Amino acid sequence: MSDGADFVDLKRRMEGAITAFKSDIAALRTGRASANVLDPVTVEAYGSRMPLNQLANISVPEPRMISVSIWDKSMVSAVEKAIRESNLGLNPITDGVNLRIPLPELNEERRKELVKVAHNYAENARVAVRHVRRDGMDDLKKAEKDGDISKDESHDQAETVQKLTDDMISQIDSLLTDKETEIMQV
Structure with a gap:
């Protein structure tokens, strides 16, 4: 041609x-918690939208819990708001600069x-x-x-x-x- x-x-x-x-869709986990669940979350930070993993460490300390350790304490409320509004059905619990996100039973x-x-x-x-x-x-x-x-x-x-x-x-x-x-x- x-x-x-x-x-x-x-x-x-x-x-x-x-x-x-x-x-x-890999982030949509049904069994165990996965840090990938938060991949689609973007946060309004420093004048632009940033992926959550560029503002915090994300770990899975327990099978039904995700832990988010935010580096800049001024971003805690913005990160919490972004997770709540992400349509993932997650409800973070703030603990200083850390967020604990229990995964609801399916x-x-x-x-x-x-x-x-x-x-x-x-x-x-x-x-x-x-x-x-x-x-x-x-x-x-x-x-x-x-x-x-x-x-x-x-x-x-x-x-x-x-x-x-x-x-x-x-x-x-x-x-x-x-x-x-x-x-x-x-």
Whole structure:
């Protein structure tokens, strides 16, 4: 194929969205506490949004407890607020510059909340993949308009971009189904 879509770049970017989705759902633990649960939490600090792990040490001292040791004591309330507002259903207990976060027992209601969070992560990943598809389609239209590729080549490449998109979205759906099964398993 001549010019048109850069399939290697499109695939790399789509796989990046899937990798981000995998790390998001990996943080949704059902059994034991995991420091990864707090990975999506960002804190308003020093004039910008920062990941929690850049402001504190996160550890798991007990199977159902996460400990957050904040380095700057002026950030304690901001960190506590960010964790409460993170839609993870966590309620930190402040102890000086340390936060103790007990993980609630997973009743059916909590499991359903986790499934909703997983669905939100999946939708964000699908949207990211669709944005990459849109960029690829725009490149094809531009190449066709500039005369770099023929209308038939553009159509063939557009079908390839769509197939790549469909494959990536089916991977996301498969990962979501597996995670949903894991979460709902008692």
